[in-house]
């Protein structure tokens with residue numbers, strides 16, 4: 001897959017609004033926005049507050065607010081009416097019209113999810129112990145009224161922008177799955193995969209073009225980069241937006257040079273490097289559905305650099321790159337809970353194709369908060385041990401530890417940047 005194209009399309013960015021479920025952080029967010037001259041008002045939507053700003057979706061302040069206060073954000077159209085209708089208001093009047101009593105309606109509203117994410121054309125609701133459309137209360141309600149009619153009316157109610165056709169419920173992904181597949185996405189309205197369910201190894205491991213055509217494909221723009229994925233088969237994490245921005249901002253010297261992405265997924269980082277002017281990015285990705293998302297993302301973003309993408313294990317990276325005259329500036333290792341399986345491969349690639357004079361490894365890990373202080377040294381020691389055995393003469397120097405987001409209580413998803421070079425300088 002080679003993505004040689006002529007120009008980079010520019011996109012105007014929309015302002016961002018924050019969805020705040022915890023009242024105690026609203027004041028702090030408002031103060032931060034006021035200090036930046038970017039506060040544009042607060043609305044109520046169900047049990048949530050919507051804090052509107054004039055910040056660009058890629059602004060540092062927007063990413064920092066999301067991380068600091070653990071709130072989600074979304075773009076909105078500044079010209080659109082302010083939060084036209086609340087979900088709670090819609091559900092209340094709909095349930096009454098269907099003959100539900102005040103008491104029944106109140107119980108259903110208490111069990112209704114308050115948070116959702118817009119991944120056009122999909123509205124993805126959150127799921128918690130207390131609130132979910134999958135809870136028994138709603139199951140009983142859907143036995144009394146037409147579920148499809150309820151969600152169709154919701155999509156048409158003005159609660160969401162136009163163009164949304166599907167509704168689903170999200171639950172935490174299975175943490176141990178190496179391919180990061182969203183096993184726990186539950187469709188509520190509309191088929192995410194037409195003509196059949198998502199069972200069967202063939203569909204997961206060897207999908208055909210016809211299978212790709214049957215899936216809904218979601219797409220969002222972050223930092224001006226459009227990312228595309230099948231919500232049935234690939235996980236998407238909005239929370240990585242800050243890390244993508246950091247990569248875009250921190251390493252302008254990638255322009256005209258080469259990058260290896262050992263765990264490419266749908267291309268969060270691959271596309272960022274290409275947007276920053278990388279000459280070529282070599283990508284490895286096991287999951288064929290993520291790979292198809294990457295292919296679609298490359299096609300729609302149309303960057304001048306080349307992307308050589310392989311739907312196979314990164315174990316083949318040394319052979320794939322052998323004999324090529326490259327100047328590998330960055331190697332991305334974006335696998336959780338640990339990218340350790342790729343460290344030896346990365347060191348070998350740095351030795352063979354990089355270190356002119358420095359190759360930076362971006363090592364993603366989940367780490368306990370109590371271990372963060374020692375993480376850089378621990379990782380550097382392991383890399384030095386690898387250098388001693390398979391990449392002789394390489395020097396390892398941790399450069400920066402970025403706390404990306406909390407993964408679980410007291411567990412951080414971090415990225416450790418490590419410079420690898422041929423001299424100790």
Ligand SMILES: C[S@@+](CC[C@H](N)C(=O)[O-])C[C@H]1O[C@@H](n2cnc3c(N)ncnc32)[C@H](O)[C@@H]1O
Pocket residue numbers: 178179180262263264265266267268269284285286287290312313314315334335336
């Ligand atoms: C956390 S995701 C990466 C997210 C990625 N940065 C993106 O844009 O989607 C990790 C990815 O690594 C892939 N993966 C796991 N082991 C792999 C291997 N040995 N070789 C290639 N890809 C692998 C998984 O399928 C998964 O898509």
